[in-house]
Amino acid sequence: MAMLETHDLTAFYGDFQALFGITFAIDEGETVAIIGANGAGKSTFLKAVAGLLPRPAAAVRFDARDIGALPAYDIVKLGIALVPEGRRLFSSLSVEENLLVGAYGRRIEGPWDLPAVYRLFPALRERRNTPSTALSGGQQQMVAIGRSLMSNPRVLLCDELSLGLAPIIIRDIYAALADIKRRGTSVVLVEQDLLHAMSVADRAYCFQEGRVSLTGRPQDLSREAVHAAYFGL
Amino acid sequence: MKGDETHKRFSVARETRASTITLILAVPAIIVLFALPAFASRVLLQELFYVFTMLSLAQLWNLLAGSAGLISVGQQAFVGVGAYALFAFAVIAGLDAVLSIVLSGALAGLVAIPAALIVFRLRGAYFAIGTWVVAEVCRLVLAQVKQLGGGTGTSLPPDVASSIVGLDFVRNFFAVRGPAARDMMVYWLALLLALGTFALVYRLLRSRHGLALSALGDSETAAESTGVDVFRTKFLIYVLTAVATGMVGALIFLQKARISPDAAFSLIDWTAYVIFIVVIGGIGSMEGPIIGVAIFYLLQYYLAALGSWYLMLLGGLAIVLMLFAPSGIWGVISHSLGISLFPVRRRLVTITGSGPEHGGKG
Amino acid sequence: MLGWIDTLLQGILLGGLYSLYATGLSVIFGIMRLVNLAHGDLIVLGAFLILAATSAGVPLIVACAVVVPLMFALGYALQAVLLNRALGRNILPPLLITFGLSIIVQNGLLETFSADTRRLDIGHLQSASLPLGGGIAIGVMPLIGLGAAIAVILLLNALFYRTAVGRAFRATSDDVEIAQLMGINNRSIYALTMGISLAVCALAAFFLGTRANFDPSIGPARLLYAFEAVIIGGLGSLWGTLAGGIVVGLAQTIGAHIDPEWQLLSGHIAFLIVLVIRPRGLFPRAVD
Numbered sequence: 112m113a114m115l116e117t118h119d120l121t122a123f124y125g126d127f128q129a130l131f132g133i134t135f136a137i138d139e140g141e142t143v144a145i146i147g148a149n150g151a152g153k154s155t156f157l158k159a160v161a162g163l164l165p166r167p168a169a170a171v172r173f174d175a176r177d178i179g180a181l182p183a184y185d186i187v188k189l190g191i192a193l194v195p196e197g198r199r200l201f202s203s204l205s206v207e208e209n210l211l212v213g214a215y216g217r218r219i220e221g222p223w224d225l226p227a228v229y230r231l232f233p234a235l236r237e238r239r240n241t242p243s244t245a246l247s248g249g250q251q252q253m254v255a256i257g258r259s260l261m262s263n264p265r266v267l268l269c270d271e272l273s274l275g276l277a278p279i280i281i282r283d284i285y286a287a288l289a290d291i292k293r294r295g296t297s298v299v300l301v302e303q304d305l306l307h308a309m310s311v312a313d314r315a316y317c318f319q320e321g322r323v324s325l326t327g328r329p330q331d332l333s334r335e336a337v338h339a340a341y342f343g344l
Numbered sequence: 345m346k347g348d349e350t351h352k353r354f355s356v357a358r359e360t361r362a363s364t365i366t367l368i369l370a371v372p373a374i375i376v377l378f379a380l381p382a383f384a385s386r387v388l389l390q391e392l393f394y395v396f397t398m399l400s401l402a403q404l405w406n407l408l409a410g411s412a413g414l415i416s417v418g419q420q421a422f423v424g425v426g427a428y429a430l431f432a433f434a435v436i437a438g439l440d441a442v443l444s445i446v447l448s449g450a451l452a453g454l455v456a457i458p459a460a461l462i463v464f465r466l467r468g469a470y471f472a473i474g475t476w477v478v479a480e481v482c483r484l485v486l487a488q489v490k491q492l493g494g495g496t497g498t499s500l501p502p503d504v505a506s507s508i509v510g511l512d513f514v515r516n517f518f519a520v521r522g523p524a525a526r527d528m529m530v531y532w533l534a535l536l537l538a539l540g541t542f543a544l545v546y547r548l549l550r551s552r553h554g555l556a557l558s559a560l561g562d563s564e565t566a567a568e569s570t571g572v573d574v575f576r577t578k579f580l581i582y583v584l585t586a587v588a589t590g591m592v593g594a595l596i597f598l599q600k601a602r603i604s605p606d607a608a609f610s611l612i613d614w615t616a617y618v619i620f621i622v623v624i625g626g627i628g629s630m631e632g633p634i635i636g637v638a639i640f641y642l643l644q645y646y647l648a649a650l651g652s653w654y655l656m657l658l659g660g661l662a663i664v665l666m667l668f669a670p671s672g673i674w675g676v677i678s679h680s681l682g683i684s685l686f687p688v689r690r691r692l693v694t695i696t697g698s699g700p701e702h703g704g705k706g
Numbered sequence: 707m708l709g710w711i712d713t714l715l716q717g718i719l720l721g722g723l724y725s726l727y728a729t730g731l732s733v734i735f736g737i738m739r740l741v742n743l744a745h746g747d748l749i750v751l752g753a754f755l756i757l758a759a760t761s762a763g764v765p766l767i768v769a770c771a772v773v774v775p776l777m778f779a780l781g782y783a784l785q786a787v788l789l790n791r792a793l794g795r796n797i798l799p800p801l802l803i804t805f806g807l808s809i810i811v812q813n814g815l816l817e818t819f820s821a822d823t824r825r826l827d828i829g830h831l832q833s834a835s836l837p838l839g840g841g842i843a844i845g846v847m848p849l850i851g852l853g854a855a856i857a858v859i860l861l862l863n864a865l866f867y868r869t870a871v872g873r874a875f876r877a878t879s880d881d882v883e884i885a886q887l888m889g890i891n892n893r894s895i896y897a898l899t900m901g902i903s904l905a906v907c908a909l910a911a912f913f914l915g916t917r918a919n920f921d922p923s924i925g926p927a928r929l930l931y932a933f934e935a936v937i938i939g940g941l942g943s944l945w946g947t948l949a950g951g952i953v954v955g956l957a958q959t960i961g962a963h964i965d966p967e968w969q970l971l972s973g974h975i976a977f978l979i980v981l982v983i984r985p986r987g988l989f990p991r992a993v994d
Contacts, residue, residue: 163883183886193887201880204873212873216889262889415798417743417805462978465985466937468797469741473933474981477974480930484971611926616809623802652813659809666799666806667791 112175114139114297115160115191115266120170122152122159129155131321137266142298144308144329147318148341153301154196156318157268160299161193162186187216192264196271196301198255200243207239209254213261221263222294228257231287249280256287266297273304285311305337319343362683377535381528382518389531393599395641396534400541400592401614402621402633404585407545410628412581415468418475419589420615421459421482422452424608426590427597428486434504434598436491441508442533445594452590455482456583464578476611483609497604530599537595541588546630546686548581612655620658623665626672630686635674709963712842717959719844721935721952722852723917726910727928728935729858730903732947735936737879737899740789740800744808745932747925748904751811752777752911754922757824766828766916774908781904785897793896808925815922826915851913855951858906859944875899927970934977940987949988953980 113136122130130152137143145153159166162183171179173189181189192213200209210228229236232253238246243254252272259267272288273281285307292298292311302308309315309329317325317340325332325340338344381389401419408414429448433439439447463474487495506522508529515525593614597603607613617640625636647654669676678684727749734740742748752773759769784807792799828847835843866872877885878895886892914920914928931954939950954973961972980988 161887163886182891184889184891187887187889195884195887199881199884201877201884203876203880208873208876211870212877212885212888212890215870215874258888409798415801462981465981468739469801470933470937472801473741473743473930477930477934477977481971481974481978484974488967612809616805619802619805627798652817655813656810656817659806659813662806663788663803663810666802667788670796670799 113137115171115173117156117160117171118169120156120159120166122155122164122166124155124164129321130159133318133321133323135316135323137297137299139265140292140295140297141313142292142300142311144312144315145299145301145318146303146305146308146315146337146341147324149303150320151318152321153318154270155321157193157270157299157301160186161191161268163193184216187262187264188218190219190263190265191268192259192262192266193268194255194259194270194272196274198248198251200251200254200258202242202244204243205240206235206243206246206254209243210235210257210261213258215262217262219263219265223260223263225261228260231260231290232257249276249283252276252280252284253287256284256291260291260296264296266299267291268299268301270301271303272300273302273307281307317341362685363687366685374539378532381531386524386527389527391641393527393531393534395637396531396538397592397596398617398621398640399633399637400534400538401589401618402625402637403541403545403630404589404592405615405618406622406627406630406633407548408581408585409622410632411549412578414578414582415472416475417472417611417615417619418463418477418479419585419618420609420611420613421475421479422456422586422589423593423596423614424479424486424605425455425482426452426593427603427608428489428492429590430594430598431492431498431500431603434507435498435501438504441504441598443509445533445591445598448594449587449591452593453583453587456586459586460579460582464575464582479609479611483605486608487605493604495605497602497607499603500598500601530595533595534599537588537592541592542630544584544588548584549630616658620662622672623662624672626674626676626678628671629674629678629684631678631684632672632674636672639673708841713959713963714956715838715842715844716848717956718952719848719852719955720959721948721955722848722855723910723913723951724931724935724954725855725948725951726851726858726906726913727932728939728947728951729855729862729944730906730910731929731932732936732939732941732944733862733906734899734903736942737875738896741804741933742900742903743801743804743929744811744925745804745903745907746927746929747808747811747815748777749907749911749914749928750920750922750925751815752904752908753826753915753920754815754819754824755908756826756912756915757819760826766826770908770912773911774905777908778901778905780901781907782897782901784904785900786893789900790893790896808929812922812925819922821921821923823919823921824915825919826912828916832916847913847916851917854909854913855948858909859948862902862944871898931973934973938977938980938987940990942991943989946987946989946991953988 116136117133120130120133120135121128133152133156135156145156147153155164158164160171162178162181162185166179168179169177171177173191178186178189187193201212204212207225210225214224229239234250235253235257238250243251246254256269256272269288272284276284281304288298288300288311300308300312312329315325315327315329315332316323317337319340320343324343325336380392401423405416405419408416408419426448429451430441430444433444433447434441459475459478463471463478466474486492492498506526508526511522511525511529514520514528515522518525518528520528593608597608600607621636621640622633623636624639625634626632643654643658647657650657665672671679727746731742731745734742755773755776756766756769759772760766764772788803789800792803831847834846836846836849837843866875874885874888874890875895875898877888878890878892882892885895931951934954935950936947937950938953939946939948953976957976958969958973962969
């Protein structure tokens, strides 16, 4: 039994069906990548797991327990934290306040507290009292990751970390990710940046129009197979 | 796979079977209503007067709130302005009553122009209270006008009340006395106004303005991006509604023959009751206010004597409705039966080789 | 000259009272984007609750100290049971629900207490005044009222800016979806917010009732003053709301000085003028 798994997960935006029965699993300590084109349902999947979208009660299981009926603010307390797409920092809070609010739902003991996050992202310490909106894209991404870490998650769901960032910044973000993995956190990585995602993942899923079109270990997946699964050819 | 679909043709349809039936039934009904004064009692005419004027106000509020998304709790401003304008035109200027009604509507529309420019700076619930402030300003200003009775109000002199064009003819034709003839005249005026309001709202919603309005209701930003002039559409609806509301207000107080700032600008009479009618009937539909006014009339007839308890009941009903049936009674009916008597939506109809198929939401 | 100085002082003190009316409204709009059309009537309810307690023999100050937490609980329940069900993007349901509530409260008070005007008796403090020299004096109770308005703002700002739950309030106001990802139960936050709003209303009720006569029908007018104060001050700033209250108070007293019948009209006109020249208010903070 995997630590976090989904069975036949469906999701709707009003009448529009975005997910058509996703089966997914991640074990303790694993890093799993989810790749796919725009609109494939990758972000929708993370939101559904995190509790921001309604889903069937038994569709998501964590530690062998059905969590589909739980609201988002209870899911984070179990140890599943989502770093949302587009950072979505709290605009009227400073950097440090954004980090502190991440600990509001902390119920688990763990290594991540304010000093630990500042060690991970030293650039943030100098800017701790700056309004979060005054930071660069890369720094905002660091705050978003740090904020989610403050709840000491066992699984970190990362939605498009590298979106809109310069390559050199992406490199720093992924270096930090390696650090996070080393501390034992499992990571689900949704990325359009195939190269980076596949290079750090133990396993990968490819989504195409709301369904899983391919899954396996990156080294076992040929470029042609990935290409076909990505575009649905 | 994809090839077959390119052979379909599309057209846009509006009429439904239910709507055609309604149209056919409506004609004799309207004829009967016009002929009513010949054999109905004065009391019945007065009651129907109330029903027609409240129905008009409800249709107008519904147009603002249900279609344009402009939720106003200040329409009493235009009822009051229209009413005071009537008294001013009829008493001070000595004009004929019917002409005064039309001019009063125009004046209400003129007042609506600067009012709109100011309150449109507010959004949502704050817009609502802003309209209330405008109504209060109108009330307080008119309470200062001594020639119209100041804070305590004034009555319409009997000779003015009888200066409705055609009154003498009616009096002689039906062989009734002055007050009875007056009841008939204002009844017909109310019926005309109700039909006119209905026609106005119906035409507006079915025109390209109406299409713009539905887009507005769904998303202002999206509407703007397709070229809908959001401000102009809202402004137009607001001012037109004010004109019509002013006319109704003028007629109401012509019938009452007495005015005071509190009565003319009453929040309860011209906003609370109106909103209740629209909400219970079904906001956003044309059928809603008709059902709403019928239910409201019955509630009023049987329960108004309860005074404060009656008002508390209405308030409680409004709350329950909002929580459990936000689209009102008509919303429940039309959803379960799928019918529309006064269709303003356009439906996409696909025409394949074997004849039209109806698609899309109605 | 002295008349004008007196007028200005009276205006500022009246502004303190209006600020108390407005602070509760400002808080619920800032955090929930909700406008409570029953706000004014709930202030009047608070005044009648205090009155009922004093009629039962409870000393006025104790009555006030009891009604404030009572109204907090009422606000919490109101949000949790009723208004939380109407959450969503459509503004009509909460508007109409609070409208219905307004009618219920007004008429309920009418049935329970009759339409007679009442007063909260504070003994000799009622007419006590502080002489400032030159023949000018300011009332002690209005001065305490202004002080209370300032104290409430200081307290709320301390709550919002120096506590963990305050951060949760502000996060909810910024982005309610992401706030839930932080473990913040938005429904609880909303209920707490409404509780705070009504608690401030209870305090405002004390100063309303001791300052002037009240009866069940005066609620809507308080709502309008509160609303005008919030808009003039600018959304999202509690100090702005205080400034807005003072602007309305000054406008009213200056208008009354010119002609007593113009008091209310002057306040409304000042509001409309500010709306035209500074639509976002004098000190806007919120980015809506």
